[in-house]
Amino acid sequence: MKYKVALICVVMWTALFSQQVIAEEWSPALPKTITLLHETKLYASPNENSFSGASLTPQDVQTAGAEADWYNPFFGIQKWVKIHTSWLGDQWVHIDLPEIGWLTPRDEFLDVSGDMPLYNKPEYGYTGATLTSQIVHTKGIFYRPMQSPTWLLDTWLGDKWFTPSGAMVIEGVSKVSPDVRVNLQGKASLFQAPSNQPYIPYATTIEPQILSAIAKQGDFYKVVTSDGKSGWVSNRFEQPADTETINIDILLKEKTSIYAYPNLQSYLDPVTPQTVHAKAKVNDIWGNTWFQIQTWRGDAWILHNEDTELNPNKIPNTNGYIDVFPKTISGDKTVWGRLYVVNLPQYEGYGGFSFTLQMIDKQGNVLASAETSVNGVRPNDDIPFTAVLDRFDESFTNYTFRLSDVKFIRSY
Template sequence: MKKILVASFAVIFISTYPYAAAETAGRTVKVAPNMVSPESLRIPASITLLKETSFYSDPEDWLAGEPAGSLAPQEGVKVLGGEYTWARGKSWWKISTDRGPKWISPEPWNVDVPPPEKIVLFNDTPIYATMDDTQEPSAILSPQEVQVTGAEKQWFYANGPDEKRWVRIHTSWLGDQWVHLPVAKIGYIKPVDYYSYYRQGQYLLDDPTYNGPYGSMAGPMFKWLGNETAHVTGEFVSVYDTNYQLETETGVKYVHEKGIPIVRGNETITLKADTPLFAAADGSQGVALVLPKQSLSSYEKIPSFNLYHVHTSLGDGWVNPDLAEPTNVVKVNTKVELRGQHTLYRFPSEGLTLGGLHVMDAVVEPSAYWEDPHGAIWYLLETKDGKAWVKKEADLER
C-alpha cells in the first residue's frame, strides 16, 4: 500500500445556501409561489384592492388565462399568505373569499395597506406641518420611536428602498406632523427574545438599514461578530426586509442576518468514540483537536446541525456526536483495488478530509468497513501515521 501521510483536516458542514432548481431542456418547470404567512409589514394580514382584480383557483390557471372570477375594488381582503416581493412588483397573494381560498396577482400600485402603528427614527429627523420638505421644518426629532397617524397613499411603493415617502406622526407639543423617509426606513421594532450564532462578517450597526460602505483606507468602520452567540432582542421590520437588534457589550446594535438559532441550557454530552472538536461551529477555523471517549458539559447547542458548545480541559469548542468514529464497523480481511484518485478522510464524513490527501491507483487492505446512514460504504485504513477512511466509489474500484 502506498504511504499515507496524516495531516490536518478541514471541514465545512454548515451551509445556508439553498439548492437552485435547474431548467430542463424541452419542458417547462412549474414553480409554486414562495408563500409566507401574514407577519405584520412583511406580509400584511389584509389589503385593499384599488381596481377590479381577477382571482384564480390555482396560480397555474393564470398561465392558461382561466380566472375563476373577479373581485371589485374593496377594503379588508383577508390575506392567507403572500410573497415578500409584493411591494416591489407583481406578486401572488393567497386570500380568503366566500368561495374558499383563492389566488390573486395584482401590481403593487393596485393595492394599498395601512402604515405601521409606530415607526423608529434612527437619525435626527426633520418634521413638517405639511408634505413639503422645501419649507422650514417645524423641529428636528432625535432618534426615537414615534406614533403613526397616517401616510400618503401607497406609501410602500417606490422605485427603490431609498426613495422617500411621507408618513404622518403624532407629537406631544405640535400635534400631527409629517416626516419624509426612505421606504426602507419606514419600519418598527418587534420585541423578541432568542439567541443566534453568527459566523464571521456580521457588522454591528447603529442603523439597521445601513448598507455600506463598511470600511475605508483606514480599515473597518464597524466592529463585527465572529464565531459567537448573540442575544437577539428585537427585529426591525419594513416592507423590504427584516434586520436584527442585538444586545452587545457596547449597547444595542443591529445586523442584517438572523444568524443560526441557538438553544441555551446545560446538558451532558457523551462521546462514544474519538470525536473532532471544532474551534468554530461552521468549521471555518478547522479542527482544534480530537477528543477521546468521554462525557462533556454543554452550555448551548445548534439543534439543526446537532452541534454542542462544550467545555473541555483544553478550552471550549463545538462537537457533533454524529461525527464520531463509528463503533458498529464490520471487521474484514481483504484487499481492495482503488482505481483513480480517492480522497482520504480522518472521519467517515464528507468534509472531514485529511488535509486534501489522496491515494491514486492503489491496493489497500482495510481493517473494517462501515455503512453510513445514507448507505455509503467507507473503508477504514490503519497506517503507522494513524487512521484514514476511504469512501467506496463503485466505478473506481474492484
C-alpha cells in the first residue's frame, strides 16, 4: 500500500511539474476582451478575501492579465483574470474557465443535426432538457481559447447554452414559410449540408418529387423527403428535365472533365482524349452546351462548346483563379451573376477577395466598371455576386466583361 501511495505521489508531482514547465514554455494568448455573462464580483487582488465591495453587470471588459495557468483545467475550475475598470483601476474577477471568452451577438437560425443538451451556463448547469435535430434561433456565439464555441439559444426555457458534441451545426440559415415547395423535376443529390463544395459523388440520390422546405441557405433548401430522409437540395444538383435527346459521337481532342450534373461544381473525373457517345444535351442559363455521355462512373456530363470556351464569357486567364458569369444589366446599372472559383493562391487561406468588374468592347476598351467583393470563398465555390457599374449607356453594345485588380484576403 505504501508503495502505491508513493507511486501515486510521484506521478502527481511529475504531472504538476510537467504542467508548470508547459505553462512556462507556452500558453495561449489571453483574449484582449472577455464578456462577463452574469453579475461578477471585483477583487483588489487574486484572493477571495480582497473583495472590493463592487460588482459588474454582464458586459464586455478589457483584460490586463491572468493567473499563470488560467487556461489549464487541471488547476481548478475558477480562474483569476485581471481586468480594466474606469473607476477602480485594474481589478480581478474569479470566473469559471468555460466563461473565459467573448460573446459575438447573432440574430440568426442554426440547423442542428443531433442532440442539443441545454445548459444554464456554458457547458455546465444542465437543465435536464435536450432538443433533437431542428432549426433553432441563436442570440450569439461564445468563443473561447482552446475550447469549442458555444451558442446562446432562444428556447421555451429562456436563454440557454448549447455546446456541440457529436452534432453538426450549420450557421446562417433562414426559416421559410410553410407553403414553400421545392420542385425537383429530375433525380437530385441530397446533401448533409448546403455547401457549394466539395461535391460528394456518394451523396444520397432522390427521385423527382415536390418537397416542403424547412429552411434555406443560398439556393439550397432543407427538406424532408417522402420516405423521411432529411437533407439539403439545390436545383443546381438536379438532373435537368428539359434535355434534348441526341445520338452523336464527339471527338475529345484533349483531357476533358466529366461532371455529375451540368454545372462546374459537380466534377467527377477527367477522361483521356477519345471519341465519346452523347445521348442528350442541354444549355445552361449562361449559354454553355452540355452533353450527357456514358462513363465508368455512370451517366455524366461534359462541357463542349463549339469554341471550347465558357459562355457568355470566360475571364481571360490573367488571374488564373476565377471564372465570372455576368448575366443581366438592369436599369440601375446593376450586374448580377455567379463567380466560379477555380482555385486560390497558395497559402491565402479561405478568405475572400475584392475585384473590379470591367465592361469592355471588342477592342478591349473599358466602357464601365464596378468595384465589389465576396467573402468566405474557397476553391470550387460557385457563388452569386452583384455589382453596380459607374455608368451605363444604351450605346454600349457587343460588350463583354473581365476582371481586374483581384486582391485576395487572408483568413488568418
